[in-house]
Amino acid sequence: MTYKMKKEHAFWATVCLLLSLVPEFLNALSEEADDTDSELGSMKPLHxxxxxxxxxxxxxxxxxxxxxxxxxxxxxxxxxxxxxxxxxxxxxxxxxxxxxIPGYEKTAVKAASGAERPDFCFLEEDPGLCRGYMKRYLYNNQTKQCERFVYGGCLGNRNNFETLDECKKICENPVHSPSPVNEVQMSDYVTDGNTVTDRSTVNNIVVPQSPKVPRRRDYRGRRPWCLEPADSGLCKASERRFYYNSATGKCHRFNYTGCGGNNNNFTTRRRCLRACKTGLIKNKSKGVVKTQRRKAPFVKVVYESIN
Structure with a gap:
């Protein structure tokens, strides 16, 4: 009997002790929540x-x-x-x-030549989610060199180059853009939009004008991936997909192998049409322009008698 009473006393003593700790635990949680809220509120984004x-x-x-x-x-x-x-x-x-980010200042790292490395050169190795075996190269920020790695075939990041020379040119040893030349050697060198015919008019300085390629931001809202050709990918599956044909303005069916490929890839024709507006064609000089159907001109045929 005495043993049973001692056991009950011990049980209730334990319960009382646990109940006394509950308020402290709740206070700790509330303080932690307050700290989290204050931490989130300490930074106000610009927009x-x-x-x-x-x-x-x-x-x-x-x-x-x-x-x-x-x-x-x-x-x-x-x-x-x-x-x-x-x-x-x-x-x-x-x-x-x-x-x-408020107060953000670009801190691009410059190479010895003074040229800037793109931000993606500092991304870590990412083989992607697929299981292919493709030899690629990446820039290692620790060793400051381009190194070989195995790419799975899809996703990953932009620190991914097909050749060692491409990796070195962009990330390991970035170079300045070519400086202007001082002599006219080709007739297609232009300055101020006009062909150079007299050196004295441009102070013997000419600049080769690169082709006018639309910048990426010019495509914002126009879905540039809709201009890419159908790409079946790298794997061996066979999935029904749809791609947008910018020449016809329609979505066509193709077989997707399951990995790799490009962004012009949709699971249904409806989603393809919804993402890529019809009536868009690719134009080399003006990027993407809308086209409208025009009625054929009326041709009047006149017959004349021959005497």
Missing amino acids: TFCAMKADDGPCKAMIRSYFFNMYTHQCEEFIYGGCEGNENRFDTLEECKKTC
């Missing part, structure tokens, strides 16, 4: 849309993009589906930082 969550949209394309994360206060990568979504989406990491 309201920077506080939106990443939205990949309803389409099924795979476009590498960036968004500002309010909880980590950093710009992070995500995969965009290709249509709709929200404004918290950027084509480059640098654009995201400049738009959403």
Whole structure:
């Protein structure tokens, strides 16, 4: 009997002790929540849309993009589906930082030549999600050299080059753009939009004019991936997919192998048409222009008698 009473006393003593610790535990949780709220509130992004969550949209394309994360206060990568979504989406990491992080100043690392390395040169090795075996090269920021790695065939990041020379040219030993020359050697060298015919008119300085290629931001809202040709990919599966043909303005069916390929790849014809507007064609000089059907001109035939 005495043993049973001691056992009950010990049980109730334990219960009382645990109940006494509950208020302290709840206070600790509330303090932690307050600290988290104050931490989130300490940084106000430059624009309201920077506080939106990443939205990949309803389409099924795979476009590498960036968004500002309010909880980590950093710009992070995500995969965009290709249509709709929200404004918290950027084509480059640098654009995201400049738009959403207050007081951000570009801290690009310069090589010995003085040329800047792109931001993606500092990304870590990423073989992607597929299981292919492709020899690629990446820039290792620790060794300051381009090194070989195995790429799976899809996704990954932009620190991924097909040849060693390409990696070295862009990330290991970036070079300045060519400086102007002092002699006229080709008739297609132009300055101020006019062909150079007299050296004295341009002070013996001519600049070769590169072809006018539309910048990426000029395509914003026009879906540039819709101009890419159908790409079946690298694997051996056979999936029915649809791609947009910019010449015909229609979505056509093709077989997708399951990995690799490009962003002009949709699971249904409806999503293809929804992502890529009809009536767009590729124009070498003006990028993308809308076309309209025109009625054939009326031709009047006149017959004359021959005497």
